[in-house]
Amino acid sequence: MKIRRYKKAHRILSFYQNNFDFKPPYTVLLDATFCNAALEGKVLIKEQIPKYLQGQTKIVTTQCIIMEVEKLSKISPALYGVWLVVKQFPVHKCGHEGNPVPASHCVKSLIKTSNDAKYIVASQDSDLRQHIHEKVIGTPLLYLHSSAPTLEKPGENSIAAAGSSTRTMSEHEASMLTSLKRKYLDQTPAEPPRMKKKRAKNPHSLSCKKSMKKKKHPPQPAIEDGKRKRKRHRKKKATQHVSSTAE
Numbered sequence: 615m616k617i618r619r620y621k622k623a624h625r626i627l628s629f630y631q632n633n634f635d636f637k638p639p640y641t642v643l644l645d646a647t648f649c650n651a652a653l654e655g656k657v658l659i660k661e662q663i664p665k666y667l668q669g670q671t672k673i674v675t676t677q678c679i680i681m682e683v684e685k686l687s688k689i690s691p692a693l694y695g696v697w698l699v700v701k702q703f704p705v706h707k708c709g710h711e712g713n714p715v716p717a718s719h720c721v722k723s724l725i726k727t728s729n730d731a732k733y734i735v736a737s738q739d740s741d742l743r744q745h746i747h748e749k750v751i752g753t754p755l756l757y758l759h760s761s762a763p764t765l766e767k768p769g770e771n772s773i774a775a776a777g778s779s780t781r782t783m784s785e786h787e788a789s790m791l792t793s794l795k796r797k798y799l800d801q802t803p804a805e806p807p808r809m810k811k812k813r814a815k816n817p818h819s820l821s822c823k824k825s826m827k828k829k830k831h832p833p834q835p836a837i838e839d840g841k842r843k844r845k846r847h848r849k850k851k852a853t854q855h856v857s858s859t860a861e
């Protein structure tokens with residue numbers, strides 16, 4: 615089962631590598647919901663995520679995420695442990711310093727619609743994940759499934775975007791093919807000449823005339839006939855001589 619999980623992770627990462635230029639070291643942007651699930655599932659984030667992604671990984675969070683869970687922990691003490699986990703990670707500048715926004719808004723503002731900074735978003739927030747699926751392309755989603763880090767399958771948006779990129783590739787290939795076809799077509803004019811050659815076979819009609827002439831030539835065999843006739847004449851003469859001698 616573990617091998618299958620890693621193969622699946624590798625396949626999904628390959629999709630993002632091939633279509634959206636993801637490269638190690640990966641930047642994993644995690645939020646408090648992921649840390650909460652990790653705490654409940656006794657998952658060692660710093661060990662499990664790099665192991666699962668099979669590559670160098672930089673795990674970061676933002677000031678907005680830390681401050682939100684800090685506030686919530688004051689209302690719900692159960693989240694105090696989550697706050698302790700989240701603030702272990704390096705803080706990535708999000709542009710909201712001094713003016714924090716809700717954690718999900720912060721993540722959305724960082725990835726925008728095309729995730730140019732190549733974040734892998736680690737979250738259990740279903741609303742955030744749905745937003746990424748529907749409105750953002752090229753964003754791997756990492757979540758904990760029964761305490762196991764799991765990459766979600768690429769969303770339809772990302773697949774469509776990847777498909778369009780391959781379509782442009784195919785267009786390039788198509789243009790290459792057309793240029794090649796033109797070259798072949800330049801060679802194919804060699805075929806019409808073949809047709810002309812076939813038309814040149816019409817001259818075969820001329821050759822047929824020649825053959826007719828040849829048939830007319832049969833005068834040659836006529837000569838042979840003449841020779842034969844002459845021979846016959848000779849024979850006749852011979853017979854005449856014989857008959858004359860006999861007479």
Ligand SMILES: [Zn+2]
Nearest residue numbers: 678708710720
């Ligand atoms: Zn922020």
